[in-house]
Amino acid sequence: MPIIKTDICIIGAGPAGATAALQLAYSGVPCVIIDKAVFPRDKVCGDGLSGKVLTLLGRIDPGIAARLLAASFKLDSWGVNFVAANRMGINIPYKAGYQKAPGEPRGFVCKRMDFDNFLVDELKRCPQVQLIEGVNITKHTLEADGYLLGNASGDVQIKAKLVIAANGAYSSFTKEVANIHMEPEHYVAGIRAYYKNISGIHPDKLIELHFLKNILPGYFWIFPLPNGEANVGVGMLSSSLRRKKVNLKQLLHDTVTKDPEMKERFKDAVLMGTIDGYGLPLGSKKRALSGERYMLTGDAAYLIDPFTGEGIGNALYSGRMAAEQAIIAIAADDYSAAALRAYDAHVYRVLGPELIMSTKLQKLIKYPWILNMLMKMAARNKEFRSLLTSMFHEVDIRRKLTQPMFYLRLLFSR
Numbered sequence: 001m002p003i004i005k006t007d008i009c010i011i012g013a014g015p016a017g018a019t020a021a022l023q024l025a026y027s028g029v030p031c032v033i034i035d036k037a038v039f040p041r042d043k044v045c046g047d048g049l050s051g052k053v054l055t056l057l058g059r060i061d062p063g064i065a066a067r068l069l070a071a072s073f074k075l076d077s078w079g080v081n082f083v084a085a086n087r088m089g090i091n092i093p094y095k096a097g098y099q100k101a102p103g104e105p106r107g108f109v110c111k112r113m114d115f116d117n118f119l120v121d122e123l124k125r126c127p128q129v130q131l132i133e134g135v136n137i138t139k140h141t142l143e144a145d146g147y148l149l150g151n152a153s154g155d156v157q158i159k160a161k162l163v164i165a166a167n168g169a170y171s172s173f174t175k176e177v178a179n180i181h182m183e184p185e186h187y188v189a190g191i192r193a194y195y196k197n198i199s200g201i202h203p204d205k206l207i208e209l210h211f212l213k214n215i216l217p218g219y220f221w222i223f224p225l226p227n228g229e230a231n232v233g234v235g236m237l238s239s240s241l242r243r244k245k246v247n248l249k250q251l252l253h254d255t256v257t258k259d260p261e262m263k264e265r266f267k268d269a270v271l272m273g274t275i276d277g278y279g280l281p282l283g284s285k286k287r288a289l290s291g292e293r294y295m296l297t298g299d300a301a302y303l304i305d306p307f308t309g310e311g312i313g314n315a316l317y318s319g320r321m322a323a324e325q326a327i328i329a330i331a332a333d334d335y336s337a338a339a340l341r342a343y344d345a346h347v348y349r350v351l352g353p354e355l356i357m358s359t360k361l362q363k364l365i366k367y368p369w370i371l372n373m374l375m376k377m378a379a380r381n382k383e384f385r386s387l388l389t390s391m392f393h394e395v396d397i398r399r400k401l402t403q404p405m406f407y408l409r410l411l412f413s414r
Contacts, residue, residue: 006032006130008326009149009160011137011173014043015312016298017166018119019056019319020326025126026061029327032158033129034149036136036167039120043112044192044278045312047231048077048207048223050107051094052313056320064122071118074110075226078204080308085213085368087261088375091206109207109223109231115312132156137167140177146335147293162335163294164322166315169279171300178296180287184242186302188218188280188309190235191248194272195256198222198230200265209308212255217366220255220262221309229272232256235280235309249275282306283314283355284362289347290340295322303351307358307365314351321346 010017013035021033058065079093094106123129139150146161165173174180201224208222218236234252256266281302289296298315325343329335364370
């Protein structure tokens with residue numbers, strides 16, 4: 001097969017890669033995007049889509065957002081139910097004072113198989129995008145005029161002036177070229193299972209994060225899905241997992257069968273399929289996201305929110321930013337590491353404040369008394385409850401929640 005030549009090659013057609021390709025296509029810039037899978041394919045994930053997703057897709061083209069809104073494979077979700085170790089909880093909507101009006105900012109829950117396939121179908125609408133499925137790029141050779149990419153057998157080769165790496169948490173490009181490796185204190189190990197017939201799901205389909213004492217500094221989650229299913233899982237920092245010698249599958253089993261509250265909610269539940277594991281590379285450490293003729297996006301760039309574990313929204317944002325920077329690089333014919341550092345600056349300017357605040361919150365949740373106190377305060381203090389309700393869309397609120405003096409004031413104001 002002859003070498004495929006392109007200005008831009010995107011490795012990975014998941015949320016980050018597909019978004020980069022869509023932004024390029026709607027800007028009139030052709031690209032090649034290649035993925036080791038053939039879509040539709042499953043992807044182990046929590047399956048939660050924050051309001052960022054709809055906002056970002058709408059910025060690329062309102063038609064994409066409209067088609068997502070009309071899709072039947074997703075479930076609208078209007079917020080998050082945070083539950084502390086003392087079993088007190090608070091419902092935090094994605095928008096304060098929401099009335100569930102059409103078009104309001106909200107999140108969704110849908111299986112990654114369906115969402116990622118939706119994005120790939122959007123790519124297929126774009127004649128500027130050359131999509132190659134079922135080919136795993138394992139060779140990345142930097143030459144004077146670009147990267148020569150290939151699979152193990154060498155029967156597929158792509159020459160690109162610029163590479164956008166979007167091939168997930170286990171990206172060989174991230175490890176071999178960018179020299180970024182898994183660090184247990186900045187990485188979460190998670191397992192996911194699908195259950196049907198769990199009781200107690202909120203009527204507004206709030207996703208649930210339970211900060212159970214035996215799981216801290218991680219959490220147990222329940223994300224409702226269409227057709228009476230739910231994504232259920234456990235995530236814990238890899239450093240804690242190793243130190244405590246935790247078996248996550250056993251921990252999940254014990255939670256749904258022995259925990260006083262959960263065993264009642266799961267007594268009629270049925271496990272659908274298998275229990276699968278995955279890794280979450282956290283954005284709790286600032287890293288170099290670009291270099292000579294490449295940019296990293298999404299999970300390949302370690303951009304998952306350290307507090308909530310949400311990564312799809314940040315993947316879309318970084319994918320779009322990489323595409324915008326690629327357009328600048330093509331116009332200037334400058335793919336140097338120095339020029340591409342503007343991408344890093346853009347990512348950390350937009351996502352950095354949220355990642356910093358979430359990192360601080362993540363460090364706080366290992367102390368059960370803090371979350372317990374927050375829930376007690378929220379239960380009897382309407383003003384404080386309103387403050388917590390704003391934490392998703394106000395970074396300044398998260399900043400307050402990371403300051404020790406904030407808690408001292410709470411204690412003395414009781």
